[in-house]
Amino acid sequence: MNDDTILEFQNVSKVFPGVKALSDVSFRIQRGTIHGLCGENGAGKSTLMKILSGVYPHGTYDGRIIYNGQELKLHGGAIRQAAEQGIAIVYQELTLIPNMTVGENVFLGREPVERGAINWDRLYSDTQLILKRYGLDLHPQDVVKDLGVGKMQMTEIAKALSEDAKVLILDEPTSALSEIEINKLMDILRTLKSLGMTCIYITHKMSEFFEITDTITVLRDGKVVTTQPTKDITPEKLVSYMVGREMKERFPKSNRRPGEVILEVKDLHAVRGEREVLKGVSFDLRRGEILGIAGLMGSGRTELVMTLFGEFARITRGSVLVEGREVRITDSHSAMEHGISLVPEDRKRHGLVLGQSILNNISLPNLDRFAGFMRINRNAEVKESLRMMKELAIKAPNLYVPAESLSGGNQQKVVIAKWLMSKPKILIMDDPTRGVDVGAKYEIYKLMNDLAENGIAIIMISSELEEVLGMSDRVLVMWQGKSNGLLPIQEATQESIMHRAAGLM
């Protein structure tokens, strides 16, 4: 590792009306390293990256950014300037156009043109060149919508790299990836590093910092807490830097005692269109229990819970019993009638009406409770929603602010509130802490424990094994659309789960 600095922040401050999003941020990033940027939601990471990518142009912030020995001055209105200077960014949400090919996406906005027409041969051969140089396992003429999330992510990276990037910013690149895809991404990053690329890596998954980064900068409340070589930091220390206090335990304790069986699934098969998505799933769920579902992306985890919720696939064989009686759930409405609620995986797409108020979001599935023959009792609706907001400690100025203005953790709480109000007996939570920062994660865990102690049966899907191990009473492992083991927590270890998830057992 050489010692020269490619990028330096000098006393960078950014003020929004009424908020100081960044204050006096100073740190250096060394050429050819992977630099982790770490902090809770709201710590200022995104604001900092927006300054670096030119969303907030030069002059709208205080302080200086030195890039390659010169002050970086990006002007407003020209979004591509940063890219032209070699600073490329891969956003958390994919920004690809699904109906176009990999090549078209990579060169979107700067297609090679000859006499007014696009030179397709050059476009695809250039794409091929980039893919090869960085070892990206893609074909330039694949249509993006047919690719998996992992390959879409690669396309996104290829797009960023295609402009001769010197600094690559990755903003939570793994939040939608499976373990295997994450490993592949890590390999790609190592390749990039060996080619001399500098990366800024942002994630919510602690383990990734320790796996891939050389240096970590921790931000909290818009200030730099520390910048240290990764090898000098322990996970516990990192968490305490982030939240500003010692976090003794990541998972709160609970002394719940699961009761009788409330849900039984026997040999469930289901198809969606032509494709068989579930090929024999059996398990049972008890009152007051948290059942973790582990499995790789594509193993049928989400498909299973969506099917139980009546919304995804058609059941062709097997049975579902709620409280001992066989039920046929045909849509989300009938699921709710049987006491099943679902906190969906993607809260922005499936969980919230982002532009509407917290109030409207919470009461949406519960309007029946406030509606008389013709009229919704607004007052009762507000009162109940206020109670939920307090119970779940949703941090917001009031009930009427739009859901989109909340942080990830608080948005997730709104989704949970919405489903809790329907008084479920069975609560399905699909990746409940995805994109949620450490402090808010802990609160959601505590909430889950409370619910279980009150007799609600919880099914939790999680991509993070530690979370499954830390929260569950039993773990159901999915593999290729089948259940591959239902382990009591005492027998569940990272290894035993991964073995089953990979079909090795």
Add this chain to the structure above:
Amino acid sequence: MADMTVAQPGREQSSTASPLLQLFRRNVQTYTIIIALILIWLVFTIATGGGYLSPQNISNLFRQMSVTSLMAAGMVLVIVTGGIDLSVGRLAGFVSVVVAYLQANTWYQIIPNQPALSAVLSVSVGLAVGAAWGIAQGYIVAYLRVPAFIVTLGSMFILQGLILLQTEGKTIPANQPVFSEIGQGYLQSELSWILAVVVIALMFLFMFRDRVNKQKYGFPLSPLWLDIVKNVFYAGLLVLYVYAVNLYQVAPGIPYPVLLLAIVAVIMTYISTNTRFGRHAYAIGGNREAARLSGINIRRNIFLIFVLMGFLSGLAGIVLASYVGYGTIGAGAGYELDVIASAILGGTSTLGGVGTIPGAMIGGLIMASLSTGLQMLNAPPATTYVVKGIVLVAAVLLDVYFKREGK
């Protein structure tokens, strides 16, 4: 965005600002178009040397907006769910010729000399035709899943054909007694005043009932004076209107179509804000997937909205036939433009999820204000179209600008 709001957890909404200012901030969009409306009135008043605010014109203005605004009330919900209905103008036109045909050629053969019964039958058939068309369109859009744009575009062609077929290219008179009252009649001056008093009394009654209810739930109340000021303001507008139309000597009183529009607007506002049906519509437009997973029957909701739209188009068609006094091949042509423009001027988002009925009513009033004003100035119809187009785009431009400034 999310980042900024959490960086300062304890921040409260700027509660130090006066309640009036807060009220204004919350409704910038509504006030923008009200200001636009006032400006338009001001310009025309000056240009016509005050003639624009004459009792005659005020009376005409509101009556003129009634046909398209009846449909705009439904269009808001259609657009809110993310749809569009291009067929409304032609549907209203078709209903108007059907009704005119019945009035002119059918009833006098079956039930001669019974104008009242004839009118009732015509209205029933007109509403039924509108609703039936809505059922067909709604079914194809919601259950057979053909995009609303295409279904209603096709529907527009079909209706155009049906109008030609029905009229055979001729003008059909619809100026029979009783029936013509619907579009041309007036509520007598005295009755108009009584109605105004009753409405104002109800407004205050509802205000106090709402406060009592809120208190029962232990919610903080907005200051009493603010509620009273608001109500007094609206009451004042109502009194001014009734006073103005009563001064119109040819036909003093509130025109029936305006009365009808007011009733429809109140009912539609209520439906959109206070019923499950209405709230679901906004959720569907805001995020279809989230709505579906919340147990909302999306297809039924969209189907019903098209039925409602068809019904309102039928109602508009009846008023149209009665108001102009005949049915022609040109009936309702181009009305869909005014209807959609009214809804959008009123703040309805073409992206879905956002829009209000009162907003659309003000939008409709702006459209009618432009038409009548330019007519008074003897401007050619060409000018009217150009001005309407400019106002529509300018209004949305202003709105976009304000929203960006706000952020």
